[in-house]
Amino acid sequence: MGRAPVPAAVAAYGRSMRDQRLPTSPDFWRSPLRGTWFTSVLGLVLLAGITVLFVTGLLSYAAYNPDLSPVNDQTPDKGLLGFYLFSWPTRPAWLYRLNQGVHVTLGITLIPVLLAKLWSVVPKLFTLPPARSLAHALERISLLLLVGGGLFEFVTGVLNIQLDYVFPGSFYPLHFYGAWVFFAAFVAHAVLKLPAALRNVRGLREERGELHAPRPDPPTVSRRGALGLVGGGSLLLFGTTVGHSFDGVARQTAVLAPHGGSEPGSGPNGFQINKTAAYARIDPAETAADAWRLVLTGRTGTLRLSRADLARLPLYSSALPIACVEGWSTSNQWWRGVRLRDLAALVGHDRPTDVYVESLQRHGAFRHAALRANQVGDERSLLALYVNGEDLDPDHGFPARVIVPAAPGVLNTKWVARLTFGDLR
Ligand SMILES: Nc1nc2c(c(=O)[nH]1)N[C@H]1C(S)=C(S)[C@@H](COP(=O)(O)O)O[C@H]1N2
Ligand SMILES: [Mo]
Numbered sequence: 001m002g003r004a005p006v007p008a009a010v011a012a013y014g015r016s017m018r019d020q021r022l023p024t025s026p027d028f029w030r031s032p033l034r035g036t037w038f039t040s041v042l043g044l045v046l047l048a049g050i051t052v053l054f055v056t057g058l059l060s061y062a063a064y065n066p067d068l069s070p071v072n073d074q075t076p077d078k079g080l081l082g083f084y085l086f087s088w089p090t091r092p093a094w095l096y097r098l099n100q101g102v103h104v105t106l107g108i109t110l111i112p113v114l115l116a117k118l119w120s121v122v123p124k125l126f127t128l129p130p131a132r133s134l135a136h137a138l139e140r141i142s143l144l145l146l147v148g149g150g151l152f153e154f155v156t157g158v159l160n161i162q163l164d165y166v167f168p169g170s171f172y173p174l175h176f177y178g179a180w181v182f183f184a185a186f187v188a189h190a191v192l193k194l195p196a197a198l199r200n201v202r203g204l205r206e207e208r209g210e211l212h213a214p215r216p217d218p219p220t221v222s223r224r225g226a227l228g229l230v231g232g233g234s235l236l237l238f239g240t241t242v243g244h245s246f247d248g249v250a251r252q253t254a255v256l257a258p259h260g261g262s263e264p265g266s267g268p269n270g271f272q273i274n275k276t277a278a279y280a281r282i283d284p285a286e287t288a289a290d291a292w293r294l295v296l297t298g299r300t301g302t303l304r305l306s307r308a309d310l311a312r313l314p315l316y317s318s319a320l321p322i323a324c325v326e327g328w329s330t331s332n333q334w335w336r337g338v339r340l341r342d343l344a345a346l347v348g349h350d351r352p353t354d355v356y357v358e359s360l361q362r363h364g365a366f367r368h369a370a371l372r373a374n375q376v377g378d379e380r381s382l383l384a385l386y387v388n389g390e391d392l393d394p395d396h397g398f399p400a401r402v403i404v405p406a407a408p409g410v411l412n413t414k415w416v417a418r419l420t421f422g423d424l425r
Pocket of ligand 2: 274323324325326409
């Protein structure tokens with residue numbers, strides 16, 4: 001007598017110890033920080049931030065002229081997702097610089113917030129049973145799309161910046177489709193959770209629910225302190241990135257950004273370079289005065305012009321930045337060259353029309369690009385021969401490069417060999 005209950009208690013104790021080692025057990029999760037307030041604050045920051053990321057991302061995509069020509073974009077069957085595409089304007093000249101600077105710098109800044117938010121809800125990923133009802137099953141699937149989509153967008157974005165086009169040609173479709181999947185799940189989630197999140201941050205009541213550890217460990221940091229750490233991490237990333245959109249001392253501070261730090265050289269051509277002439281395998285023999293000819297084609301036929309021929313045409317100056325899809329940009333440089341619309345007129349296009357631009361470069365996604373009539377027609381759009389008072393140097397596109405106001409860097413083709421004017425659609 002009296003012995004029977006002991007093994008039962010021991011067995012129960014053993015079971016509970018074993019359970020605690022499994023993430024499917026609520027007791028596995030001990031942090032006293034988890035709770036509705038912490039999750040709601042992070043969620044509201046992400047609601048604002050990710051909405052801005054989505055909008056600037058769609059705009060960035062439109063700026064690339066993806067519906068103009070297959071050379072600009074490898075995203076097949078955009079179908080409905082491309083419904084919003086429009087002619088990207090050429091004014092103000094800093095439009096793409098601002099859009100892309102915000103997109104990339106904000107994306108990097110939000111990484112600690114995203115990670116903290118995922119950490120704060122991670123016990124929910126493990127709850128059993130996997131689905132209590134059809135509605136619950138649907139909710140959990142949408143959460144998988146939300147978490148998976150979010151991680152996918154942040155990871156592909158960061159890789160594209162840091163590893164310099166690890167997915168040549170495939171980044172745009174991956175990031176674009178991923179964005180739609182992620183944002184659809186994000187909107188559904190926001191609609192469901194926003195009212196409670198607002199209630200929670202106003203502190204009306206901290207609901208004890210699935211987010212709270214049932215048996216929390218003693219706190220080592222307050223929830224506000226933890227939020228401060230996340231904010232500090234974000235601030236650190238922001239401070240070591242944002243300088244990539246500026247020159248001089250500001251750029252020096254952008255130690256985390258591939259185009260931060262110091263300028264690649266000094267003097268008129270000493271600003272940021274994306275791909276060098278050596279990387280693009282431009283042979284100096286092809287760009288020499290006796291070898292290089294610009295091949296201009298349009299309604300009235302084909303012209304071949306040497307660099308000296310071009311330099312005898314009316315030349316104009318435009319102060320325009322280089323702004324890369326990777327988020328870095330330069331301030332305005334003084335470009336000097338022939339207006340694209342004047343070149344179009346030479347081959348029979350008095351009214352602005354589209355142009356297909358080809359480089360001497362033989363491989364790589366950016367060896368060619370298509371520009372829209374509004375870009376060709378802008379008086380600041382040039383086939384530049386000079387920058388900041390000197391000949392272009394080989395790395396900035398000698399003998400001639402395209403420069404268009406407000407356009408993404410990828411449309412500013414270097415080492416131009418051929419311009420073909422005419423309707424591209
Ligand atoms: N032919 C050619 N043109 C090109 C590129 C390239 O790889 N090949 N890179 C583009 C990209 S992505 C950018 S951001 C700008 C950068 O110009 P910069 O190197 O003169 O700063 O050039 C564009 N023109
Ligand atoms: Mo770029």
